[in-house]
Amino acid sequence: MCQQRRVRAVYTMPTLHNPLGWVLNTGQRQALADLARQHDLLIIEDAAYARLVSRPPPPVVSYAPERTVYVTGFSKNIATGLRVGVVISPPRYRPEIERAIRATTWNTPTLISSLICAWIEDGTVARFETQKRQDARQRQQVAREVLCGLPVVSHPDSYFVWLPLGEESRADRLANALMERRISVSTAEPFCVSATIPQALRIALGSVPFDSLRPALLSVRDAVEYEQYR
Template sequence: MKWISEIRRLKGPRYLAIADAVTRAIDDGELLNGTRLPTHRSLADQLELDVTTVTRAYSEIQRRGLAEARVGQGTFVLARLPDSPVSSLTTTNNAPFIDLSHNFPAGAPPLPNLRELASEVARDLDYGALLGRQSDIGTVSHRAAGATYLQTLGVKAGSDDIVVCAGAQHGIAIALAALTEPGESILMEATTFYGARTAARMLGRNVVPVAMDDDGLMPDALEDALRSGHARVLYCAPTLHNPTTTTMPPSRRKAIAKICERYKIGVVEDDVYGFLLSPRPEPLAARLRTQAIYITSFSKNCGPGMRVGYMRVPEQWRRAVGTALRATTLMAAPIEAEIAARLVRTGLIAELEDAQRERNAERQLIAQQAFRGLDYSSSPTAFHVWLRMPSGWQSEVFAAEAKLRGVGVSPAAFFNLDPKNARDAVRVCLSAAESHDVLQRAAKILADLVVSGNPWAPTAAIV
């Protein structure tokens, strides 16, 4: 192994040389998360050192947070992981690479009417009015369109309630900024969308995990977290949760809403996938009209390039949200906001959503066939599946091995706020494949990898 050879060239105390070599190997990608390091005796023999030197080195590696010792199994790498998948444009691979790590469609469903709308917008758009002024939270007509669209998702709103933002990720960031101060804590589902976690950390907020079960947030766990008094804001995604695909049933929504009402906390509800379900469940924001910010966007029904989102903001927070919006993007792009508004007014957005649901349903059937007999969660019209790892696999190692075989997936470490109490899994984004044939090929690679087992699993005796 390259990193072992490196130890001999490093100067200084041998235990630090070992620790530094392992650190570099992790940063360079030579040692993957979950890799078992050589036993103390084995490495000592290779380097002609005393076993106590290796023991001291491994303790230093654990102190750095880069390894963990498991009783009876050995010492395993805990690699530094990014907060989210890298951009598909930066992924390099000698073979054709199928990137199923990003949860958006590779291209919007083709609709002839969409091209006609684009031509109409280009022909009669009042560029002077749209480009010649600052609209902050959105023009009246754009906010009215947002209110109309939110009605289809079960959220009553007038134009005064709406803030037009630059997509849901932007909406989440400015909502968290408006409702909290640096150093304060935000409650989130123990397994949560990495974009929300990253936004909280960027803003200097602490994230507190709240336990989940198969129905989503657990009421008792939420109440325990609120009773401690360390947080006054909850971020959650009750519908087609990313990544688990869980949708809270009505009884659970009612229980969660009652707890939020009792403790008078602010709620940030992320509902970018709500349009995929029919009938649509009632959003938490419908029950918590004065204490919930509701966020959705057009990145899932139209495509990730459509950076327009709608927020329904209670009056008490509109000034703070507007301030956060101006401090970030100043305003959402007016031309995109106009296109989004026309999609709503013409009814084309409903056609796009119908097409997206149909497309997702076809791809879920492909996944169902490929993953038959495996442990996974999904929903008939969801963008992704949550593929759980069997014994012997760690999701980070599985994702790294899948990448070597030409398929990108997102490991649980991107999502789990409380890894010790979370089930290990990978998110597989079915909608990102360019075609059904490509998805079938990728799904088979993943299914075969699950069944064949971890090629790096420890088999040698521990001495």
């Protein structure tokens, strides 16, 4: 692609990719860094879910710090209400990033920023992350049990699963049918950047109480099987 088109940057989610849950290994991360240097590309590393992985590989920014903008936050690994982000950038990109932040969000609430800093220092963030990983693994176990036999793609530490559908299935029709049962799932459309959209569902596991997860997933399985054999 870099030889055929003028590519200036690559956006990557190398640790707990959303929606597939993939984690690039160290060789793949090094290859990405080498490719970026070869073609003079900026790397934008989205690490929103990275802290949920118990033993993640080194971030891509450690392989190419001079050309990687590392972005993360606390809403995925701690709590959705903590809308505080972190950007680590090479010096040459900082003025543009600062202008973009100032134009879109201006600043973050002082109270939330102070709370996050205190929680990092006293170990609260680390404890919350450990609890979140344990909760995610329990929910993934339930998903594997209920969706056994279906082509589910996921990671043991993630809060979502990716469910490819059969050739005759329609993800939008299935999502509408589940919505009538008060179950909300996503189709592949919001995650696609090409004209070809696969028939698949992204199922979030963390948005319902744990006791409600199994019945909800059973409803998803019933709807998927009905869609396949209708």
